[in-house]
Amino acid sequence: MFKRISALLITGATVLAMAGCSGGSDDTANSGGGSGDKKIVMGFAQVGAESGWRTANTKSIQESAKEAGITLKFSDAQQKQENQIKAIRSYIQQKVDVIAFSPVVESGWDTVLQEAKAAKIPVVLTDRAVDSKDTSLYRTFLGSDFVEEGKKAGQWLVDQYKDSKDPVNIVQLEGTTGSAPANDRKSGFEQVISADPKFKVIASQSGNFTRAEGKQVMEAFLKSNPKIDVLWAHNDDMGLGAIEAIEGAGKVPGKDIKIITADATHDGMQALADGKINFIVECNPLMGPQLMDLAKKVVAGETVPQRVVTDETTFTQEQAKEVLPSRKY
Numbered sequence: 001m002f003k004r005i006s007a008l009l010i011t012g013a014t015v016l017a018m019a020g021c022s023g024g025s026d027d028t029a030n031s032g033g034g035s036g037d038k039k040i041v042m043g044f045a046q047v048g049a050e051s052g053w054r055t056a057n058t059k060s061i062q063e064s065a066k067e068a069g070i071t072l073k074f075s076d077a078q079q080k081q082e083n084q085i086k087a088i089r090s091y092i093q094q095k096v097d098v099i100a101f102s103p104v105v106e107s108g109w110d111t112v113l114q115e116a117k118a119a120k121i122p123v124v125l126t127d128r129a130v131d132s133k134d135t136s137l138y139r140t141f142l143g144s145d146f147v148e149e150g151k152k153a154g155q156w157l158v159d160q161y162k163d164s165k166d167p168v169n170i171v172q173l174e175g176t177t178g179s180a181p182a183n184d185r186k187s188g189f190e191q192v193i194s195a196d197p198k199f200k201v202i203a204s205q206s207g208n209f210t211r212a213e214g215k216q217v218m219e220a221f222l223k224s225n226p227k228i229d230v231l232w233a234h235n236d237d238m239g240l241g242a243i244e245a246i247e248g249a250g251k252v253p254g255k256d257i258k259i260i261t262a263d264a265t266h267d268g269m270q271a272l273a274d275g276k277i278n279f280i281v282e283c284n285p286l287m288g289p290q291l292m293d294l295a296k297k298v299v300a301g302e303t304v305p306q307r308v309v310t311d312e313t314t315f316t317q318e319q320a321k322e323v324l325p326s327r328k329y
């Protein structure tokens with residue numbers, strides 16, 4: 001017993017030291033009294049703090065861990081895969097009961113996932129997927145259907161322009177290169193708009209899911225493309241950054257350039273209600289309670305579904321005005 005505690009303390013110190021160089025970590029550890037019922041320990045490797053969505057997601061995970069009586073070890077990878085891999089390795093060393101993480105990109109996880117499997121620590125993917133062929137490397141994947149989200153964005157556009165024959169020039173702000181939501185939202189959108197050749201994506205570039213980069217890339221789009229009809233931004237934050245760029249160029253967001261985004265965070269919904277965004281595809285970050293539930297089942301050795309899809313909707317400007325006061329993120 002004492003040996004186990006001191007081993008934990010030592011590895012805990014190593015992790016804190018490591019986290020110091022990789023962007024921070026905090027243990028929301030419950031003191032638990034040191035004996036009695038054994039609390040589940042979860043190591044969670046978060047992507048970063050790049051967007052309003054991510055902030056809400058982190059809060060949901062931290063709060064629901066507390067509510068579920070799960071000890072959470074949390075690290076922020078600052079959008080860098082190598083930091084996430086380091087965090088996962090440290091959770092393996094600490095022999096946590098379950099590892100959960102939201103993979104910043106889809107590829108390159110097989111080695112570390114095999115290490116977790118060899119250590120018999122179950123892994124739950126949350127929010128974003130990996131492209132590993134071997135699905136036994138993780139127990140379940142909880143998150144949205146990003147292809148479906150892209151399709152919803154495309155469908156709104158098709159409906160908007162159904163009576164027009166003129167070309168529609170679209171620019172796209174993509175999420176983090178190589179991430180599941182960027183890959184899938186792009187592909188879902190293209191699948192729908194490609195049915196009609198009047199829709200043309202004239203420029204497409206990553207804004208890394210942040211406001212600052214969304215603004216920067218939109219400024220460049222505006223300089224090199226005199227006629228932009230529509231912006232499809234893979235998240236609200238990039239859309240909000242782009243709005244600043246559009247206003248800076250003397251154009252009216254939502255009118256001169258129609259804007260579609262994904263997430264439906266509070267700031268995004270406010271801009272939608274104000275008429276600066278035209279349509280938002282919801283992506284729900286409040287997956288903490290479901291995650292804790294799955295973690296408990298997985299640790300107890302219960303069977304869980306391989307895939308748990310989050311329920312989501314879409315919002316027009318009118319709908320945003322109605323629901324804004326009751327939104328939780």
Ligand code: GYE
Binds near residue numbers: 209236237
């Ligand atoms: O849309 C974006 C965030 O993975 C679904 O990541 C998530 C995305 C979300 O940075 O705002």
